Amino acid sequence: MKPTIRLGKIAGLQIGVHYTLLLAVALITWTLAEGFFPDAFPGWSRVAYWLTSVVAALLLFVSVLVHEMAHSLVARSRGLPVEGITLFLFGGISSLSAESRSAGEEFVVAVVGPLSSLVLAVLFGAAYLASSGNNSPVTAVLAYLALVNGMLGLFNLLPGFPLDGGRVLRAAIWGATHNLYKATRVASTIGQAVAFAFIAWGVFQVLTGDVLGGLWIAFIGWFLNGAAESSRQETSVQEALRGVRVAEVMDHHPETTSPSMGVDVLVREFFLHHGKRALPVEEVGQLVGIVTITDAKEVPPDRWPFTRVSQIMTTSPLYSVTPDSTVAEALRSLAERRLNQLLVMSNGSIVGMISRENIIQYLQLMSDYGVWKKPGILQRLGQ
Template identity: 40%
Template sequence: MIRLFRIGGIPIRLDAGWFFVFGLIVWSLASGYFPYVLPGGSDGAYWAGGVVAALLLFTSVLLHELSHALVARAHGVGVAAITLHVFGGVSELETEPPDPRAEFGIAIIGPIVSVTLGGLAFAARQVAAGHDWLAALFTYLAVVNVVVGVFNLVPGFPLDGGRILRAMLWWWSGRFERASEIASRVGMGVAMLLAALGVARLLAGEPTGGVWFLLLGLFLFQAARRAHDVARIRSRLAPVTVASVMTPSAVAVSSQAAVDDVRNGELAALELGSLPVVDGDTLVGFLRRVDADRARGRAFSVAEVMAPIRPDVVVAPSDSAWLALTRLGNNDVGRVAVVDRGRLVGMVAREDVARALSAPRPSLDRAA
């Protein structure tokens, strides 16, 4: 996973598979689409066109994801990260939408944005008529954006259409967990249909389309099953408080301490990537091992090299263990600090949450 940059505080990340699919798209554009619609061009021009078109496609996908993030924020739902991967992108919400209306709005804006981008590209194509390269580029963007928008309406959770389905089931039944379960089951079914379609196309002698649908089906099946698992974990952790899972007496270092002393002392003794930094008992930052190593042998204080406190590295004792798990999974510290009115009162690591999960199941789960 590669961190690109932040937009409005949201980390934008690239999955390793993204490079593979980016290369595949550039290649298919440079050796297929552009030579077909613009015969007689140079190889260099085709490849340059391929790179530009592929970058604009991924910009479109990013805009689709950012629209989800924007509407989510408007409903008070934080976005932990946006990841671009082989089959598009995903916006990870920190919490579930507060109500079915919010879920519906957050889900439907993505396809609306994609179809709108497709329409704009189509209009731009009309304006650019006569400029062959621009027209070919806009035609491509018009088609792929409409395809992305329409495909996302397929009711297979975690596709947008699946979220829309969940919003409707939730609104209709009033039961979020049940709606999640049904929507992710439907998602698994849709995914199997796509994979079967891929096999059918393979058998019909269409290897490229066949392999693509087969892989897409398998990918969506995985995602739907993971969503199903996540729904179960979330329902276990949502009622558990941070206070009941945290490690209360966490090792912290003073902001006035010398970095080198901490590097040879606490950081060497504990196999942790970072330590919370305090002034008295007030949390003021995080000392990461990488920053301490960079300052090695120099007379810096902890305060001079520590990372500042960001919202994704702290939780309150009354927050849910689910929120703590989401934050520690996405921040670069790997843990979250538990802060009560500015005071550091504990730390939560993945193991702490795992312990809560392995505790005996509440009876509700067995009854369902």
């Protein structure tokens, strides 16, 4: 998930906010101001309820941030690259750009999030008890934060992937069987069961009168189901690609173009006639850039005859893999950088290109030969 707004860095972690977070803050503020606080702490003015609710909703997301920072900081201390944290509608996501390398590592990184939420619950609970007996907004906010952090900790400990509890479960199965794929399959299947339970519970709530609360729960279930399903599919692809090298899948004879070529010729000859989506640009045998359909599209067609490849090509960074890299690594690199193709370089010269289409074709062939049966994901990979 890409953040809509970047808030800055805390402890070297890039903190961002997705626009859906605003919706969550608004919804939570509303339910607190019109329900929770007036019920539990009667007698304040309407303005006091709303102001307290805004503060409480914002502090809830600060609590979520603490939870995510616990994941990220522990991951980083173990040498895993961490990109940052994005807060969104349902809480937070830590962008860890690499998966854990061992079951023990996965376990620690996963469990520390819910633990930090539970610690916050205890701290806020203690502060609430110390101040209880008075009906002030501060007491009310402490009570709410104790409650909501407790719920957050327990919810995340549910044993379904992709929740933290699911990761803990996956780490346990992984440790016991030494098979990450099997562990992911089991944990995401349980994750889907948890998700369906949420949807069923949400529907039940709606039917018994709590429309907003029920929809919210069902929506969380729907989100969890999608996340569990995609991690299962990803595992299936990784399993199919296990041990396959870039050299086996890549285009061995990529056509190249020159910086001085006109964009009109590029589009007609290479993109339209040869069905290429991207070409390396070479000048006297040296790679100088890469040019794609997207680059050409940024120039109005009537300007194509007057524009040269050198004016639209990307010169840096030029991402590449080696022929010996695994296809799984190439796919990860494509996904992370939202690219469609990578150069394949060996000893400083181009030996091929690998694109999403190459990988999809390979998986399609595996599927056609009955080696692998998950064609459903092919469409998603192509995006």
